[in-house]
Amino acid sequence: MSSCNMFTNWHCFTLWWCYVLQFSKPITSEEGKDLGLVDAVVPSDELLKASRQWALDIIERRKPWIRSLHRIDKLGSLPEVVAIIKTARQQAKQSFKNLPQHQACLDVIEEGIIHGGYHGILKESRVFKDLISTDTSKGLVHAFFSQRAASKVPNVSDIGLKPRKIMKVAVIGGGLMGSGIATSLILSDIYVILKEINSKYLLKGIKAIEGNVRGLDVDMVIEAVVENIHLKQKIFADNEKACSRHCILASNTSTIDLNIIGEKTKSQDRIIGAHFFSPAHVMPLLEIVRTEKTSAQVILDLMTVGKIIKKVPVVVGNCTGFAVNRAFFPYSQSAHLLLHLGVDIFRIDQLISNFGIPLGPFQLQDVAGYGVVVATTEIFSISFPDRTFQSPLVPLLLKNGRNGKNNGKGYYIYEKGSKPKPDPSVLPIIEESRRTINIMPGGSLYLLRTMKLFR
Numbered sequence: 535m536s537s538c539n540m541f542t543n544w545h546c547f548t549l550w551w552c553y554v555l556q557f558s559k560p561i562t563s564e565e566g567k568d569l570g571l572v573d574a575v576v577p578s579d580e581l582l583k584a585s586r587q588w589a590l591d592i593i594e595r596r597k598p599w600i601r602s603l604h605r606i607d608k609l610g611s612l613p614e615v616v617a618i619i620k621t622a623r624q625q626a627k628q629s630f631k632n633l634p635q636h637q638a639c640l641d642v643i644e645e646g647i648i649h650g651g652y653h654g655i656l657k658e659s660r661v662f663k664d665l666i667s668t669d670t671s672k673g674l675v676h677a678f679f680s681q682r683a684a685s686k687v688p689n690v691s692d693i694g695l696k697p698r699k700i701m702k703v704a705v706i707g708g709g710l711m712g713s714g715i716a717t718s719l720i721l722s723d724i725y726v727i728l729k730e731i732n733s734k735y736l737l738k739g740i741k742a743i744e745g746n747v748r749g750l751d752v753d754m755v756i757e758a759v760v761e762n763i764h765l766k767q768k769i770f771a772d773n774e775k776a777c778s779r780h781c782i783l784a785s786n787t788s789t790i791d792l793n794i795i796g797e798k799t800k801s802q803d804r805i806i807g808a809h810f811f812s813p814a815h816v817m818p819l820l821e822i823v824r825t826e827k828t829s830a831q832v833i834l835d836l837m838t839v840g841k842i843i844k845k846v847p848v849v850v851g852n853c854t855g856f857a858v859n860r861a862f863f864p865y866s867q868s869a870h871l872l873l874h875l876g877v878d879i880f881r882i883d884q885l886i887s888n889f890g891i892p893l894g895p896f897q898l899q900d901v902a903g904y905g906v907v908v909a910t911t912e913i914f915s916i917s918f919p920d921r922t923f924q925s926p927l928v929p930l931l932l933k934n935g936r937n938g939k940n941n942g943k944g945y946y947i948y949e950k951g952s953k954p955k956p957d958p959s960v961l962p963i964i965e966e967s968r969r970t971i972n973i974m975p976g977g978s979l980y981l982l983r984t985m986k987l988f989r
């Protein structure tokens with residue numbers, strides 16, 4: 535049961551919650567009671583009766599009226615509090631560029647602290663009214679409910695299936711993604727076998743994986759080798775032979791249609807996409823890709839593993855690029871088109887990060903690695919030959935000994951202990967790429983139309 539002031543603000547609080555979620559820490563009713571914010575905790579069916587009795591007790595002076603709104607005993611001195619708010623403002627400005635709600639929350643808290651709780655509540659109601667109708671608010675509320683809806687998958691989560699226990703997982707390929715996925719699993723106490731080889735020992739390695747996988751009888755294999763259709767097909771066929779019949783066969787592919795990956799197996803019902811995002815042990819999204827043949831049990835099992843390792847599993851359909859890269863690829867292509875039309879790449883990245891996206895498209899390519907950029911472009915160009923812009927730039931960068939963050943040299947220079955810096959020595963390579971594409975002045979519209987990207 536809440537104190538009167540808390541109670542009257544409850545509706546407001548529910549929506550406000552969407553705003554403050556990234557910034558604050560939820561507490562349980564019991565913790566609220568210990569902190570003196572809540573008078574009592576009662577079962578929901580007794581709430582009304584207990585509230586009435588409590589109100590009567592206050593009126594009859596049998597109980598004190600504790601108004602949490604006016605409590606200041608947990609606050610430090612005013613200068614201390616003002617300094618804390620100032621630091622919080624700077625942190626919010628850095629982490630949540632262009633999002634108004636964090637500063638607004640701090641404005642409200644500051645008002646309450648300086649002028650008293652009642653003024654804080656009045657300010658909250660004014661600020662709330664202003665913010666609730668903004669596009670940012672609508673977007674955040676949508677994201678909040680979508681995230682919750684993502685765990686409800688028709689014919690999977692509502693047919694009485696129980697998730698099976700996934701105790702051991704094999705990760706094949708220990709590069710950027712494989713090592714991140716393995717870290718995520720290990721951090722959640724899931725036993726991991728990580729297999730890695732170089733190309734020279736490819737065949738020998740596959741045999742060794744087979745042996746290990748069979749020996750340890752894992753519940754799921756997540757393949758995270760380079761984005762190569764034939765290699766993935768071979769690994770899936772080998773895993774099918776090596777693993778038990780219940781083992782889930784998952785791929786971390788960014789783009790390749792899972793029906794193609796599983797083409798050489800007879801286990802289509804347990805083939806599924808487990809698409810993590812880089813860095814895999816940090817990014818919350820887990821895109822789970824189901825084909826028409828993936829069984830409900832396998833989908834549910836992977837959703838459960840996703841939750842255990844503290845990801846947000848979102849089940850999507852199967853096609854080239856799935857949901858995320860299908861949307862993301864044109865964004866990245868547009869950046870390359872702009873570059874070839876003469877726009878400065880560092881300006882593009884700066885504008886995007888000013889907008890609030892942590893990394894611009896070029897710096898993101900540096901971080902993801904050029905191998906995956908080249909491979910995904912190839913996969914998209916096979917599926918959509920008339921809609922893919924084959925930028926010659928990334929192959930040129932590779933030819934010039936650059937591989938992004940991986941070897942410290944990409945569009946930016948990466949040195950230990952310092953922030954990435956734009957690298958001016960990349961500009962002649964960009965010029966060479968522009969000459970290869972040879973867009974004439976005024977040819978921009980022609981190029982875009984030719985690409986059929988903008989009709």
Ligand SMILES: NC(=O)c1ccc[n+]([C@@H]2O[C@H](COP(=O)([O-])OP(=O)(O)OC[C@H]3O[C@@H](n4cnc5c(N)ncnc54)[C@H](O)[C@@H]3O)[C@@H](O)[C@H]2O)c1
Pocket residue numbers: 706707708709710711712729730731732733736739740758759760761762765769786787788789809810811812901902903905906
């Ligand atoms: N880089 C990203 O941001 C990103 C994001 C999401 C998904 N992915 C996908 O994840 C997969 C791996 O990408 P990555 O960026 O980690 O690549 P990577 O090049 O960093 O790592 C791939 C690793 O696989 C190893 N390998 C190659 N053949 C193997 C085999 N037969 N057996 C075992 N290991 C083998 C390689 O030695 C290498 O270390 C790709 O399918 C990619 O599309 C990448």
